[in-house]
Amino acid sequence: MSLSDTLAGKRVIICCGSGGVGKTTVSASIALEHALAGKRTVVCTIDPAKRLANSLGLDRLDNEPRPVPASAFAEAGLDAKGGELHALMLDTKRTFDALVERYAPSAEIRDTVLANRMYQNISSALAGTPEYMAMEKLYELTQSGDYDVLVLDTPPTSFALDFLEAPTRINHFVASDVLDKFLRPYFRLGHFGYKMVQKGMGRTFQVLEKLTGLEVLREIADFFDAFDALFDGFRERADRVAELIRSPDSVFMLVTGPRPDTLAEGVFFYEKLVELAMPFGGFVVNMVHEPFDRGKRFAKTIDKLRGNVKSTKSDGAVGVQLLRALAQTYRDHEALAEREALYLEDLRGRVGQKNLPIYRVPFLDDDVHDLSGLKQVADQLFRGD
Ligand SMILES: Nc1ncnc2c1ncn2[C@@H]1O[C@H](COP(=O)(O)OP(=O)(O)OP(=O)(O)O)[C@@H](O)[C@H]1O
Ligand SMILES: [Mg+2]
Incomplete structure (x- = not known):
């Protein structure tokens, strides 16, 4: 089956796979192909290589979609025929901030959370947060109604498919191991609990206060207080995200490399996607050395x-x-x-499905850093042998 057939009628295309295999390149190429077919397209990238970012007009870090300029198309000798290619570079923290703004029941709670140092660290550093925020951004973009096709490039965290379990993900976030074991039992009761703990723990607490500073403890208490108010909204949103990525509108493409280690990771991802009943489109094996x-x-x-x-x-x-x-x-x-x-050949055997699509992209002479390069990859993906 050609890649055009696999992607026909899909609105949300999610490219996942392990680090460095070409997820960003493949995502941008798929988006370009759709733009050249006259569609309004957006690619949500994660940390693209600098030169590619420049050629997509993403020289500034930006969490909002920007149109790839007509001059870039002209330079590559391409005609978008009314199609549009927009690109954005995911900013995990800003996406999380927007989510807090949306679900905070009051301006006060919003400001408390956003200004909280614990939130500031968690929103960018907690494992799984980038994956979750990528999904969140995707959902936001589908809701805008501005695009016919959305392509999502996922973060290079091999084996971390937590984002696929978005609804439980947000639970994990609030009840993550570190928080649960060390902090939450003491601080979940907010200021009142904090005072009680302060009293109950007596000397230990005083030492703790000395070591960490009273401010830090107070901030942790505040954080749980305020965050609890957002929790229901987050969970509801996460459910909708999960619904979207499982719907027939969406498809997962698994990008991998032609080496035993990356292929093994690819098979692992594939099994996980099947287990989670995600719509699977096929493998893209990138940077294949063709017989010269x-x-x-x-x-x-x-x-x-x-x-x-x-x-x-x-x-x-x-x-x-x-x-x-x-x-x-x-x-x-x-x-x-x-x-x-x-x-x-071995990959086919291992996934155990004879007719599973496997699309190959050769290792090109130059790295892919502009629209011409992306077009070359798209030609291989959509019209290669
Ligand atoms: N088919 C190809 N031929 C030659 N170079 C390629 C090809 N595909 C990708 N590249 C180059 O390989 C490098 C890695 O590609 P890319 O950034 O798309 O990978 P990634 O999977 O997104 O990486 P990360 O996991 O770090 O985000 C880039 O410099 C890109 O230009
Ligand atoms: Mg990338």
């Missing part, structure tokens, strides 16, 4: 080089040495390409 000699390019190149060595008056021995080194590089490359082909 498909068009007998190597033989031609060597012939040419032999001719060059003969015609130059330089030391022939050096020329021969170079030719040998080149031949060795060629053999190494062909062996690598052969091994990768075997790994890909």
Whole structure:
């Protein structure tokens, strides 16, 4: 099945996979393909490589979608035919802040939470928060009604698929191990509880206060007080996010690399997606080394080089040495390409589904840092053999 068929009618395309395999590149390429087909498209990226960010017009860190300028399309010789490509770079903290603003029952509670130092640390540092916020942003963008197709690039946290369990995720957040074990029993009762604990724990508390500073303890107490008020709103929202990503409008694409370790991680992710009943679209195996000699390019190149060595008056021995080194590089490359082909065969066997789509993108000569590069990847994905 072609990738166009797999993605037909999908509004939300989520690209996940382990670190460095090309999730951002593939996400942006899929978004570009849709924009070139006349759709209003947005790609929500996570920390794109600097040069790609620049070419997408994301040179400033920005949590809101920005249109990729017409000049960038013109420069790449592309015509969007009325389609639009917007891009944003997810800012976990700002997305979390927006969520607090939305669900705080009063301005006072909102300000208490936002100004709280404990919240400030948790909102950017707690494990799983970036994944959860990526989903949250996705939901916000679908609700805006501004886009036909949304592509989500997910954070490079291999094996952390917590975001798929968004409703429980937010529970985990409030009841995370650290909070639960050390702090929550003491401070969940807010100021009143805090006073009681202060009294009850007597000397221990005094020492604790000395060590951490009274302010810190008070902030923790305040945090739980205020945060409890947001909890129901968060959970309800998380349920809606979970509903969206499980709906037939959504599809997960698993990006992976052609090596045994990344493929093994890919299979792990795949099994997790199946277990969680997520809509699965297929694997994208990126940066595959294709056999170089498909068009007998190597033989031609060597012939040419032999001719060059003969015609130059330089030391022939050096020329021969170079030719040998080149031949060795060629053999190494062909062996690598052969091994990768075997790994890909093995992937089919391991996922146990014969007709599971596997899309390949070759390792391109240059890294992908502009619209032309993204178009090249899109051509391979959507029209490659
Ligand atoms: N098919 C390809 N051929 C050549 N270079 C590629 C290809 N795909 C991606 N790259 C390059 O590989 C690097 C990593 O790609 P990318 O940033 O998309 O990976 P990622 O999975 O998003 O990484 P991270 O997990 O760090 O977010 C980039 O420099 C990109 O330009
Ligand atoms: Mg990335």
